[in-house]
Amino acid sequence: MELSVLVGFAAIASGLSGILMSLSSRRGAVFEAIREYYQQGDTSEMIAARRKIYSIEEKETVTYLENSREWTEEQSLAAAELCSFFHFWGMMVRKGYLPLWIFKSASGPSIVRLHYLLNDFIKQRRIENNTYYAQDFEYLAEQIKRKYKIYYPIRRRGRKR
Numbered sequence: 001m002e003l004s005v006l007v008g009f010a011a012i013a014s015g016l017s018g019i020l021m022s023l024s025s026r027r028g029a030v031f032e033a034i035r036e037y038y039q040q041g042d043t044s045e046m047i048a049a050r051r052k053i054y055s056i057e058e059k060e061t062v063t064y065l066e067n068s069r070e071w072t073e074e075q076s077l078a079a080a081e082l083c084s085f086f087h088f089w090g091m092m093v094r095k096g097y098l099p100l101w102i103f104k105s106a107s108g109p110s111i112v113r114l115h116y117l118l119n120d121f122i123k124q125r126r127i128e129n130n131t132y133y134a135q136d137f138e139y140l141a142e143q144i145k146r147k148y149k150i151y152y153p154i155r156r157r158g159r160k161r
Contacts, residue, residue, distance in 0.1 A: 030098070050078075
């Protein structure tokens with residue numbers, strides 16, 4: 001065999017090993033992102049922030065929910081923290097670093113519910129200072145709704161009698 005053929009085979013083998021290493025590291029990065037999502041979402045701060053927003057729904061009228069300017073500072077801070085958190089993870093989904101299938105579990109319906117509850121807050125922020133505020137949070141909620149048919153408030157199918 002000629003030397004040039006051997007060099008060619010070595011180059012092909014090197015290229016293939018590079019592709020395999022790239023695929024392996026991408027898979028590892030995706031699983032690292034999944035682990036990070038669950039780890040960050042289960043912190044005591046995030047749990048407390050979700051409870052503050054859920055408490056608005058449980059205790060207050062729809063009018064209060066639709067007037068986020070009347071929320072307490074604590075509620076507004078919790079809303080901002082949740083919007084930022086889910087905006088980041090929505091961006092990760094949009095860019096392909098986090099698979100949508102992880103939201104098929106309990107976190108999917110929670111995200112759709114939180115987006116519904118924070119809708120007025122997001123609209124106000126967009127009007128006041130940033131037209132793109134929580135855009136990827138909205139993207140994430142819409143993707144979950146479309147893919148898994150999860151809606152909030154819960155849509156019930158009509159029953160024929």
